[in-house]
Amino acid sequence: MLYHFARSLLFSLDPEIAHELTLSNLDRAYALGVTRLLSKRIAPLSVRVMGLDFPNPVGLAAGMDKNGAHIDALGSFGFGFIEAGTVTPRAQAGNPKPRIFRLVPAEGLINRMGFNNDGVDRFVENVRSQTAFRRRGGIVGLNIGKNASTPIDRALDDYLACLRRVYELADYIAVNISSPNTKDLRALQGQRELKALLRGLADERKRLADEHGRRVPLAVKIAPDLDDDEIRQIADTLTAFGVDGVIATNTTVARDAVKGLKYADEAGGLSGRPLARRSTQVIGLLAGHLQGAMAIIGVGGIMNGRDAVEKIEAGASLVQIYTGFIYSGPDIVADCVEAIRAYQRRTGGPIRLRNRAA
Secondary structure: OHHHHHHHHHOOOOHHHHHHHHHHHHHHHHHOOHHHHOOOOOOOOOEEEOOEEEOOOEEEOOOOOOOOOOHHHHHOOOOOEEEEEEEOOOOEOOOOOOOEEEEHHHOEEEEOOOOOEOOHHHHHHHHHHOOHHHHOOOEEEEEEOOOOOOOHHHHHHHHHHHHHHHHHHOOEEEEEOOOOOOOOHHHHHOHHHHHHHHHHHHHHHHHHHHHHOOOOOEEEEEOOOOOHHHHHHHHHHHHHOOOOEEEEOOOEOOOHHHOOOOOOOOOOEEEEHHHHHHHHHHHHHHHHHHOOOOEEEEEOOOOOHHHHHHHHHHOOOEEEEOHHHHHHOOHHHHHHHHHHHHHHHHHOOOOOOOOOOO
16 A cells, blocks of 8 residues: 555656656665565575575566665565666666656556666676675676677677676676667677677686686576577577576567557567566477576566466566566565465475576
């Protein structure tokens, strides 16, 4: 009830202003213990994925905390893991405003933010200062990308720069090659481009693993707007280069599900309920093709616990929330965890682990 009152106020504001206002007050609310009043207590529901022990399988997707400055506060809502970023080597302002649009009747969101962030050096400082969530057992993923000004044929340089800077702080590293809001970025999902990128990242990870004495899992985030053959080819390529997880999916450029709604024709990536069906289809396709070769993290259109279970049934080992958190508030975390717990009881066992390193 408290969040629904707050939501009515926030939804009266420009979406980006509402987002910034929420984050600017979140740490203060966390320090005062207010965030605990806004969320339900969640009993552990541990799962081991990518060689990591997650306290529960429900995470916050990248994009909410682009600069890694609010991990502890966001984690207090009961998430099992937080994915911060996407971060780029150099600070950048992103695309011109306005660049976020609510499609309320469809419980959707269109954004064309464009990897706005303060750069990887500030990002590392912020993440290093966030320690409480990890002390409680939370897992922190760090999501990396490329600067808009970097030519696509030099993209590997940016990903390597970020990989080196975040490596020692990350529980896992997510590689974002699927945002529709950075020019030509999705071209990195092509077979020639993807192989070159993954070869460079795999070689550098091996060097960093030797240097730091631990191998940090890599996950790659893919788009929903690929055909089935492209998805299978990407899955094979990820497996060949030792990637540990695939995040399915990023936002979509398709508009069939929101045709005729206000803002439906705005450029950018569509998330929320309109994405649910396609992201679940991609998860199922990956699960059937990979046959347990790597972990699948399901994201896209999770608005309640039932939606989270659908991702698990399709083959995901973990799920992530973003737009659902905006529309439903902090209670969605407990709703998803408890729905997955009930699903486990009905099916007589834990989540089916789909990774080599479990």
